[in-house]
Amino acid sequence: MTWLIWRQHRTEVCVLGLLVGMFGIALFVLGTQAHDLFPGGPARCAGETGVSEACAASFRRLDEEYGYVENLLAAFYLVPVVIGAFLGAPLLARELEDGTWQLAWTQAVPRMRWLAAKLAALAGVTVALTGMFTAVLTWFRQPFDAWEGRFQYDAFDLEGLVPVAYALFAFGVATAAGAILRRSLPAFGVAFGAFLAARMSVALLARPAYATPLTTMEPVPVGGSKDQAGHRAVPGFADWMIEHGYADATGRRLSWTEYYELEGAANRAGTNLNQFLHARGIQQFGVYHPADRFWAFQLIEAALFVAVAAVLIGVVVWRIRRRMI
Amino acid sequence: MTETEFALRTDGVGKRYRKGWALRDCTLALPAGGVIALVGPNGAGKTTLLRLVVGLLAPSTGTVEVLGHDVTASTPQTLSRVGFLAQDHPLYKRFTVAEMLRFGRACNLRFDQGLAERRLAKLGIPLDRRAGTLSGGQQAQVALALALAKRPDLLVLDEPVASLDPLARHEFLQVLMGAVAEGGVTVLFSSHVLHELERVCDHLVVLNHGRVTLTGDLDTLLAEHRLLVGPRTATDVDRAAAVVQAVHSDRHTTLLVRDGGIPAAPGWQAQPVALEDLVLAYLRRASEPSAAVTSGVAV
Numbered sequence: 001m002t003w004l005i006w007r008q009h010r011t012e013v014c015v016l017g018l019l020v021g022m023f024g025i026a027l028f029v030l031g032t033q034a035h036d037l038f039p040g041g042p043a044r045c046a047g048e049t050g051v052s053e054a055c056a057a058s059f060r061r062l063d064e065e066y067g068y069v070e071n072l073l074a075a076f077y078l079v080p081v082v083i084g085a086f087l088g089a090p091l092l093a094r095e096l097e098d099g100t101w102q103l104a105w106t107q108a109v110p111r112m113r114w115l116a117a118k119l120a121a122l123a124g125v126t127v128a129l130t131g132m133f134t135a136v137l138t139w140f141r142q143p144f145d146a147w148e149g150r151f152q153y154d155a156f157d158l159e160g161l162v163p164v165a166y167a168l169f170a171f172g173v174a175t176a177a178g179a180i181l182r183r184s185l186p187a188f189g190v191a192f193g194a195f196l197a198a199r200m201s202v203a204l205l206a207r208p209a210y211a212t213p214l215t216t217m218e219p220v221p222v223g224g225s226k227d228q229a230g231h232r233a234v235p236g237f238a239d240w241m242i243e244h245g246y247a248d249a250t251g252r253r254l255s256w257t258e259y260y261e262l263e264g265a266a267n268r269a270g271t272n273l274n275q276f277l278h279a280r281g282i283q284q285f286g287v288y289h290p291a292d293r294f295w296a297f298q299l300i301e302a303a304l305f306v307a308v309a310a311v312l313i314g315v316v317v318w319r320i321r322r323r324m325i
Numbered sequence: 326m327t328e329t330e331f332a333l334r335t336d337g338v339g340k341r342y343r344k345g346w347a348l349r350d351c352t353l354a355l356p357a358g359g360v361i362a363l364v365g366p367n368g369a370g371k372t373t374l375l376r377l378v379v380g381l382l383a384p385s386t387g388t389v390e391v392l393g394h395d396v397t398a399s400t401p402q403t404l405s406r407v408g409f410l411a412q413d414h415p416l417y418k419r420f421t422v423a424e425m426l427r428f429g430r431a432c433n434l435r436f437d438q439g440l441a442e443r444r445l446a447k448l449g450i451p452l453d454r455r456a457g458t459l460s461g462g463q464q465a466q467v468a469l470a471l472a473l474a475k476r477p478d479l480l481v482l483d484e485p486v487a488s489l490d491p492l493a494r495h496e497f498l499q500v501l502m503g504a505v506a507e508g509g510v511t512v513l514f515s516s517h518v519l520h521e522l523e524r525v526c527d528h529l530v531v532l533n534h535g536r537v538t539l540t541g542d543l544d545t546l547l548a549e550h551r552l553l554v555g556p557r558t559a560t561d562v563d564r565a566a567a568v569v570q571a572v573h574s575d576r577h578t579t580l581l582v583r584d585g586g587i588p589a590a591p592g593w594q595a596q597p598v599a600l601e602d603l604v605l606a607y608l609r610r611a612s613e614p615s616a617a618v619t620s621g622v623a624v
Binding site for chain 2 (some may be wrong): 106
């Protein structure tokens with residue numbers, strides 16, 4: 001079986017391995033240079049920002065010289081689906097479209113053993129390739145994470161455990177779609193669509209609700225800059241801000257219309273906005289998830305996608321055990 | 326007869342797809358040894374029946390027993406006793422012939438690599454060619470060599486010669502019959518080509534509209550049936566029990582009867598019936614709704 005699986009899937013494995021290798025090496029080379037900006041390590045430097053002039057300079061250089069790479073990383077959102085769907089779609093669909101399932105399942109290897117070997121091998125390759133790529137990417141992002149935190153979409157979705165779970169999810173969708181549609185290419189398309197839909201809805205709707213967010217509420221300081229951005233109510237840069245705004249002295253949240261009326265009133269009165277707000281007891285609030293929830297959130301999201309993948313694989317196993325194909 | 330003397334026994338087997346029943350009430354008992362032909366028009370349920378026999382499908386009703394074992398409990402041992410050549414003889418198109426043989430070796434308990442190589446060498450099929458680049462006839466031969474190298478006790482072939490040209494068809498049947506002559510393999514194959522059957526098969530199963538309309542030993546069937554030609558009769562002979570088919574021309578009536586060869590009535594001439602005519606008569610008969618017949622012969 002090992003030889004057969006390798007012979008049947010070596011093209012996909014080699015192409016994916018080559019792509020992962022190429023991008024991995026490119027990231028590693030760039031990442032080494034970026035890491036060299038921080039002789040003491042980016043994490044330690046981030047703690048000193050604002051204090052150490054050298055660290056601030058390092059982060060400035062990081063942004064200037066490697067910021068473009070960080071922006072390009074968005075393309076790697078699709079790495080898990082490419083790996084998972086590319087390996088999962090042909091697993092059954094190719095046998096079904098070529099008629100070779102009739103050949104494969106009438107040899108002396110019982111079909112459940114055949115299926116178990118194939119699923120284990122290809123899911124294993126999916127995990128290994130995605131895992132290796134994610135490890136390099138997570139390492140590459142260390143200096144950026146030290147500066148920006150890991151909870152934003154451009155970090156959380158590319159690092160840690162979740163990419164591997166996304167890849168398994170894509171693998172499960174592609175395999176199940178291949179079993180039902182009996183064609184590789186449509187199965188790949190379904191996996192792609194399902195991946196985008198599931199990822200977007202989970203990231204935007206489900207993820208903020210994995211835990212009850214914390215809320216801070218404090219009076220607008222008298223000093224500080226005049227513009228809104230200066231009023232960041234979140235305690236740390238690495239926390240994940242869900243919502244922020246203003247509330248009156250009793251803690252009732254103001255709508256933005258109400259806030260703009262206040263701003264207009266301050267302008268007409270010709271007073272400093274902060275002083276104006278402070279005098280009226282206006283508070284600023286922030287709803288956020290603290291940075292130390294990163295791994296808990298990673299685990300929850302990974303479990304979610306792996307569970308869906310397991311259900312889909314279960315459907316495939318059930319169909320084949322019942323000889324519905 | 327003990328259980329294992331039957332190559333295949335089915336009891337009330339039916340298979341329903343989403344669109345409806347492909348096969349209904351199929352009860353067969355086919356003896357081991359010899360060649361069994363499964364005949365029927367396209368869409369009669371031949372492929373479904375064969376896939377049930379090799380365990381690719383599970384029946385919706387009834388049981389399928391192959392060589393004394395229930396096929397749905399497929400173990401490596403039971404699987405290795407049955408060889409299957411699917412319609413259009415699928416192969417892994419990107420594999421070389423040698424890799425196809427390696428596939429057979431890797432996935433079987435008693436794969437006879439030497440036998441397969443000898444057969445292919447005899448046919449002049451190079452081992453280093455990709456399966457997809459071979460001609461249709463050669464692909465069929467590779468698939469047959471693979472199935473025979475399993476050394477199966479039952480070899481099941483689905484329309485093995487339908488897609489082959491006459492020469493390749495002849496060569497294929499020659500190899501197949503050679504293999505049958507060599508060892509005690511039972512062959513079950515389906516076909517909608519009738520005129521080549523007479524030479525090769527011992528046992529006949531006629532399938533139409535998902536039902537078995539005739540089954541039995543070929544010689545017995547041919548001996549039991551005959552054509553009676555006589556003056557055109559006004560009587561309603563169509564409904565007589567022994568009459569399978571009645572054809573009326575202006576002056577004559579031709580009856581296909583299954584009467585075991587009793588002397589013909591005066592004025593009637595008896596003639597033996599050709600296999601093709603016999604099968605066609607049963608296929609026509611089954612297309613009339615009231616005429617579904619289950620034959621008790623050889624069961």
